[in-house]
Amino acid sequence: MSASLSTVFADSGLLLFRVKELEEQQSVFRNSLVCAFNQLLDLKDISTGVHSTRLAEWAIRVARKLNIPEEDMYQVEVAALLHDVGKVGVPDAILKKQGPLTSEERALINRHPEYSWSILRLFPDLEGASLYALHHHENIDGTGYPAGLKGNDIPLVSRIVSVIDAYDAMISNRCYRKGLPHTEAVHRLLESSGSQFDIEVVHTFIPIAEQERADVFAAAGTSTSAAL
Ligand SMILES: [Fe+2]
Numbered sequence: 001m002s003a004s005l006s007t008v009f010a011d012s013g014l015l016l017f018r019v020k021e022l023e024e025q026q027s028v029f030r031n032s033l034v035c036a037f038n039q040l041l042d043l044k045d046i047s048t049g050v051h052s053t054r055l056a057e058w059a060i061r062v063a064r065k066l067n068i069p070e071e072d073m074y075q076v077e078v079a080a081l082l083h084d085v086g087k088v089g090v091p092d093a094i095l096k097k098q099g100p101l102t103s104e105e106r107a108l109i110n111r112h113p114e115y116s117w118s119i120l121r122l123f124p125d126l127e128g129a130s131l132y133a134l135h136h137h138e139n140i141d142g143t144g145y146p147a148g149l150k151g152n153d154i155p156l157v158s159r160i161v162s163v164i165d166a167y168d169a170m171i172s173n174r175c176y177r178k179g180l181p182h183t184e185a186v187h188r189l190l191e192s193s194g195s196q197f198d199i200e201v202v203h204t205f206i207p208i209a210e211q212e213r214a215d216v217f218a219a220a221g222t223s224t225s226a227a228l
Contacts, residue, residue, distance in 0.1 A: 075128035086115025132157040159198040
């Protein structure tokens with residue numbers, strides 16, 4: 001091999017190494033941003049009941065069962081963690097209001113998926129997650145928001161986030177109300193399957209929720225029937 005050719009190979013090897021290094025730095029930076037925004041949601045008390053990482057675990061487990069490619073799992077995880085980040089754009093007085101909302105207040109809250117999208121799309125390489133967040137309040141029958149998408153026009157990950165988020169909200173205790181029992185939450189998911197929720201996603205998620213509940217009770221040394 002001539003000296004100039006080996007110099008070219010050495011240079012390209014160095015360049016590839018540098019590109020890899022920059023990609024890793026960007027990935028670390030992006031993960032830090034995701035963690036920081038997740039922390040922001042906790043501080044603003046916007047996260048729902050279970051720890052947000054639990055929500056991400058559920059989303060990933062459902063996504064795997066529904067054959068979403070492994071390379072998309074980071075987008076799934078971030079969508080599960082940060083789909084409600086746009087709520088930082090809604091005044092606390094409206095977000096945490098305990099009485100009925102006026103139509104203006106409801107309209108403002110309903111902007112939060114668009115706000116989430118506008119924040120997440122600014123992160124490096126999170127176009128997928130930003131799109132999934134944008135559509136996490138669409139309903140299968142087209143009555144959701146912001147776009148009124150129907151059925152499979154709604155991204156699958158958005159349909160997953162919609163189900164696990166609703167379940168989590170139902171079982172979580174709030175200062176003004178006690179969370180629903182697991183069985184009632186499952187009943188409501190099933191009842192709204194095909195109108196609000198994707199039937200396949202609901203049926204994929206229920207065994208995961210059942211297992212989780214059994215594990216929690218097993219760890220606590222109590223019977224699941226005690227909490228029904
Ligand atoms: Fe939301």
